[in-house]
Amino acid sequence: xxxxxxxxxxxxxxxxxxxxxxxxxxxxxxxxxxxxxxxxxxxxxxxxxxxxxxxxxxxxxxxxxxxxxxxxxxxxxxxxxxxxxxxxxxxxxxxxxxxxxxxxxxxxxxxxxxxxxxxxxxxxxxxxxxxxxxxxxxxxxxxxxxxxxxxxxxxxxxxxxxxxxxxxxxxxxxxxxxxxxxxxxxxxxxxxxxxxxxxxxxxxxxxxxxxxxxxxxxxxxxxxxxxxxxxxxxxxxxxxxxxxxxxxxxxxxxxxxxxxxxxxxxxxxxxxxxxxxxxxxxxxxxxxxxxxxxxxxxxxxxxxxxxxxxxxxxxxxxxxxxxxxxxxxxxxxxxxxxxxxxxxxxxxxxxxxxxxxxxxxxxxx
Amino acid sequence: xxxxxxxxxxxxxxxxxxxxxxxxxxxxxxxxxxxxxxxxxxxxxxxxxxxxxxxxxxxxxxxxxxxxxxxxxxxxxxxxxxxxxxxxxxxxxxxxxxxxxxxxxxxxxxxxxxxxxxx
Numbered sequence: 001x002x003x004x005x006x007x008x009x010x011x012x013x014x015x016x017x018x019x020x021x022x023x024x025x026x027x028x029x030x031x032x033x034x035x036x037x038x039x040x041x042x043x044x045x046x047x048x049x050x051x052x053x054x055x056x057x058x059x060x061x062x063x064x065x066x067x068x069x070x071x072x073x074x075x076x077x078x079x080x081x082x083x084x085x086x087x088x089x090x091x092x093x094x095x096x097x098x099x100x101x102x103x104x105x106x107x108x109x110x111x112x113x114x115x116x117x118x119x120x121x122x123x124x125x126x127x128x129x130x131x132x133x134x135x136x137x138x139x140x141x142x143x144x145x146x147x148x149x150x151x152x153x154x155x156x157x158x159x160x161x162x163x164x165x166x167x168x169x170x171x172x173x174x175x176x177x178x179x180x181x182x183x184x185x186x187x188x189x190x191x192x193x194x195x196x197x198x199x200x201x202x203x204x205x206x207x208x209x210x211x212x213x214x215x216x217x218x219x220x221x222x223x224x225x226x227x228x229x230x231x232x233x234x235x236x237x238x239x240x241x242x243x244x245x246x247x248x249x250x251x252x253x254x255x256x257x258x259x260x261x262x263x264x265x266x267x268x269x270x271x272x273x274x275x276x277x278x279x280x281x282x283x284x285x286x287x288x289x290x291x292x293x294x295x296x297x298x299x300x301x302x303x304x305x306x307x308x309x310x311x312x313x314x315x316x317x318x319x320x321x322x323x324x325x326x327x328x329x330x331x332x333x334x335x336x337x338x339x340x341x342x343x344x345x346x347x348x349x350x351x352x353x354x355x356x357x358x359x360x361x362x363x364x365x
Numbered sequence: 366x367x368x369x370x371x372x373x374x375x376x377x378x379x380x381x382x383x384x385x386x387x388x389x390x391x392x393x394x395x396x397x398x399x400x401x402x403x404x405x406x407x408x409x410x411x412x413x414x415x416x417x418x419x420x421x422x423x424x425x426x427x428x429x430x431x432x433x434x435x436x437x438x439x440x441x442x443x444x445x446x447x448x449x450x451x452x453x454x455x456x457x458x459x460x461x462x463x464x465x466x467x468x469x470x471x472x473x474x475x476x477x478x479x480x481x482x483x484x
Contacts (some may be wrong), residue, residue, distance in 0.1 A: 043464075043467070043472045048469045050476055053477055286404075332395075
């Protein structure tokens with residue numbers, strides 16, 4: 001006679017929508033056996049804004065401003081991705097200088113977003129001074145963004161057909177010189193994430209995601225590249241990236257440490273891309289006139305700090321679009337997050353959640 | 366209308382088989398979205414492999430809009446399909462994780478469909 005199967009009692013613990021590690025609302029019902037998470041059920045949509053629907057009210061030029069307001073961290077890239085989609089539909093050839101300056105601002109956005117994340121993850125695993133140092137360096141990047149675009153959150157610099165403002169070459173050369181000491185300061189911080197025993201203990205081996213699972217679950221960005229997927233949408237050849245030399249940053253461990261390492265290496269890569277963009281900055285116009293209305297459809301893709309983002313636009317020759325759709329990286333990474341959480345300890349949930357760098361503002365566009 | 370990207374029309378019932386074939390060929394589900402066009406909803410499925418993007422479009426009438434889920438081959442499709450259900454009111458048969466209309470908390474029911482009514 002076989003013994004009856006023993007099943008551990010299960011407890012459901014709500015995580016969020018308000019939680020100390022979550023600046024924005026997402027809810028997870030964590031199914032626990034003792035302290036082990038056996039399942040996680042997500043709920044989003046607490047602050048869904050319906051921005052996509054505004055394309056039916058605003059003309060397609062004004063939608064650039066709406067696209068920028070999808071998110072306050074990667075705002076510039078949202079505007080840029082939207083403009084790229086419209087420019088492709090309308091067959092607009094953007095001047096080379098505008099493409100280089102778009103790349104310049106996009107890489108500044110990546111650096112400040114990754115530094116923001118490094119601070120948040122340090123705070124989540126209890127290393128408060130590391131959090132403050134990460135944000136101190138980020139502040140210097142925000143100063144450059146403010147000086148060149150006029151804004152620290154919303155740049156307002158991208159427009160269909162080019163960009164709204166030029167940056168003088170002497171300012172760009174000075175910024176290039178300033179990048180070296182900023183990167184040196186960052187290198188000191190990065191070494192703590194890489195080598196400090198406290199950081200390692202809270203990140204290594206945690207929230208593992210295999211390459212196969214990352215692919216099957218549609219993961220993107222550092223979440224996917226931390227699991228060995230060699231895909232970076234910048235390699236699709238938009239903006240000035242075809243003229244710049246870089247290779248996707250890939251780690252293979254698939255754990256929280258790997259996702260952290262990808263972001264640290266990508267910051268160094270962005271500093272390099274910024275220098276390349278400034279060195280190769282062509283002279284010339286920054287915009288071309290836009291005539292007519294979009295008549296067609298296109299899915300534009302680009303690489304945001306959190307991963308590949310898609311912008312689908314569809315117009316029928318009127319000034320208003322019929323559809324504007326944004327597939328954000330956080331939305332794509334939620335299934336992978338649920339997979340990572342299964343089997344982890346309850347106390348590790350906040351750190352694992354943060355390693356996909358969730359941006360609920362993006363997901364709730 | 367000028368189409369500047371390849372989009373292959375498919376019958377709604379064909380999508381699970383198409384999705385299974387894409388999965389077997391190593392394609393990643395990039396996104397699913399719906400568009401309200403006249404009396405129909407267009408459901409656009411995008412699959413990515415490296416630099417390539419392959420799109421399929423299924424068209425269903427708005428009235429009683431319903432089509433089969435592709436969560437069999439692509440479990441991650443559950444988020445897109447629940448989102449489309451909540452925003453447009455399109456039902457997906459065989460949805461692996463069905464939130465029953467509670468994924469997104471919107472003030473009106475199916476706000477992206479025509480004639481959205483208070484929930």
